[in-house]
Amino acid sequence: MSHDAVQDGEGGRQGGSAVGLKPNAIGFVDALVIGLNATSPAYSLAAVIGPIVALVGIYAPGVMFASFVPMLLIASAFYYLNKVDQDCGTTFSWVTRAMGPWAGWLGGWAITMTGVLVVGSLADVAVSFTLLAVGLDSWVANDFVRQLLTVLLIIVMTGLCVIGTELSARVQNALILAQVAFLLVFVVVALYRVYAGTTGFDSIEPSLSWLDPFGAGGAALTGGLLLGVFIYWGWESAVNLTEETENSASAPGKAGLWSTVVLLVTYLSVAVAVVAFAGTAFLAENAEEEEFIFAQLAGDVLGGWDWILLLAVATSAIASTQTTIIPASRTALSMARRQALPQHFGHISPRFRTPDVSTWWVAAIAIVWYLVVNQISTTALFDSLTALSLLIAFYYALTGVACAVYYRRHLTESVRNFVLIGLGPVVGAGLLAWLLVxxxxxxxxPANSYSGTSWFGLGPPLVIGIVISLVGVILMVVWRLRDAVFWQERPGVADPELVHATTAKPADRKER
Structure with a gap:
């Protein structure tokens, strides 16, 4: 970490808490697992497979492959920025250093709000699929029971986050093993039945041509990317734990990169199995079912063992309920340490060495959001999730640009630097900015929203996104007027010594 980074971090810790986050609490594998679980693979795939197939047909796996490209490029930005600044605030800290406090604050706000928007939905899905797996279908239809259990699950998973990063990692390791095992069983059985001709659907034998993202045409690819890119969101949770990870300068960044690769393999294998087994017509006709498409297919693929697939989605959502809280809470902690938020949010539990105050605040706001939105309408929660893509695209693109800007004096030192630190992140940022527009x-x-209703002449998701952005700007200005310390920071560049130490080849390091 640079000298400035250490100075800022320590000053913030003294202001917000007498102790810091627990160093070396987890290793590379733990960080990788947390990065994977934060994306909620089974749930994410179940939610988009139908709509993507409705747009591109058999080329759904190809669209998922194309969607991987901007994520990999942004993951490269996270990797190199973490090399020179190991701060749990990730985007907030890096954008502040590269582009100034105003842009940094907005990036931090976007990350925090993504957690608020999605945690309730994830917990709701986890509860619903768990109840379906154990045969309590009537409880799923009971709004009071389902919402009560959802709130309890959020509280439990938040408690695990506070109790300790090591415990969180152990829980995540168990959940990812269960999830991968369940999905593997589904893929193997589905493909076996396709080749055996016992599916009962208009099944299709897989072909390598399915991996062509342009097979369905450019317009269809654009629509597919709007859905596909965001199923990779969440892997950066691994990097948010950088201050608590062994070998923090490299392990968290590598975990983020490898998370995207493992996700690609997972998504492609399951997508191929689903499309091959069910055929495009069934998936397109049931696109509106979203994640419940897996509930429909579970019995057809696995018979009496359908609970396996239901639990895959349930464990996926449970794991993500916990890991999605991490980026929001760590970002709030980092902002408080730099006096970009009230120092109360920077408190760290002396016993557990975790950001207890910011974690509980994120959970509390997420619970309120979940309950209030559910009272508005049955589709308002889905509209709020759609708005999530705006925030994700914004802070990912911001991070990609920040990487090139922060390293700008070193991009021409080698082809590797230019491509991996400059060109790649900027291209990734450009793609995400285009998707944002x-x-x-x-x-x-309004016709493109879940509810189909008009809010002020616009679709509800866009209104939600605009309101969240405006609230962020207002709070930022108010805090600037109240406490100007954070806004005294000025943009800078990466420390040359750190850059050369982190980008040097192994042979060069030995010579040094």
């Missing part, structure tokens, strides 16, 4: 255009039409 397309999303805004799409969401401006």
């Amino acid at each position: 397309r999303s805004v255009m799409d969401m401006s039409d």
